[in-house]
Amino acid sequence: MSEFAPHRARKRFGQNFLHDHGVINRILRAIGPREGQHLVEIGPGQGALTAGLVDSGARLDVVELDNDLHPRLLAMFGHKPLFTLHKGDALKFDFRSLVQPGEKLRVVGNLPYNISTPLMFHLLSQADCVADMHFMLQKEVVQRLAATAGMNHYGRLGIMVQYWCEVEHLFDVGPGAFNPPPKVDSAIVRLTPHARLPHPADDVEMLEIVVREAFNQRRKTLRNTLKPLMDADAIAAVGIDPTTRPEQVDLAGWVRLANQLAQARPQTAPPSS
Structure with missing residues (x-):
C-alpha cells in the first residue's frame, strides 16, 4: 500500500472508511462467506472488508463509483482469480447480470447514508437473484428497518422492506470504527428475501x-x-x-x-x- 497516497474521504460519495479490525472481523463472521458462494460488495472503499471476503474462496464482484479508488483495489486484489471490479454507480447497476444459472448473490456493503434507502429498494427490485444482504447503515435506519407495529421507529421503510425480507438488526458500531468518524452511530443489518411472501399483496x-x-x-x-x-x-x-x-x-x-x-x-x- 505504500505506493498509494492516503485517500481523502469524499463527502459527495458519503465515504467513511472502516478501519477497526475487531469490527471488520465481527462483520465477516456475521456474513460467513464460503467457497462456492458468489458475493457482491458495494462500495469496497479501501478494501477493509474486501480482503476477508476474497480470502474466503468465494467469487467476489465489487462495485465502486470513486475512480480514484480503482487503481488501489486492482493493485490489492486484481491478481485474485475470483475478484472482479466493476466501475460504476450501484444505484444503476444490473445485479442480475452477475448471476450464473442456479446461484444467488450475497450482497455486502458499507452504504453511504445518502443513498442507502434507494439502493436497498433497487436491490429488492432484483430480490429473486439475491440470497441475503448485509449492510452497514446509520443506526436509526436499521432501527426503522427492524421495527414492528407499536415500536417508536415503525413506519413506511420498515413495512415495505419487511414485505420483501426478513430483517435482523445484528449489532451496533460506534463512530470510532471509521475514518473519518461519522457524527452518528451505525449498525449492521441482515436482510434475507422471503422464499415465499408471508403476506402477498394483490398490488x-x-x-x-x-x-x-x-x-x-x-x-x-x-x-x-x-x-x-x-x-x-x-x-x-x-x-x-x-x-x-x-x-x-x-x-x-x-x-x-x-x-x-x-x-x-x-x-x-x-x-x-
Missing part, C-alpha cells in the same frame, strides 16, 4: 400508496389519514378499527387494506368511451 404499488398516505399523518387515526382512499366501513371490513393509528397496524393489516382498495378500484374506474 404492491397499492400497498405503497396506502402506507405512504397513512404515515404522512401518522398521529391521526386511519379513519382520517386514509379518507382520500377509503371510508371507515372499508377499513372495518378487513378487521381493523378505523380509530387505530398507523403505527399500530402490522404488515398483514396493511396488506389487507391494500387488497381491499385494489379490489374496489375497478368498480370506481370511469367507464371507457
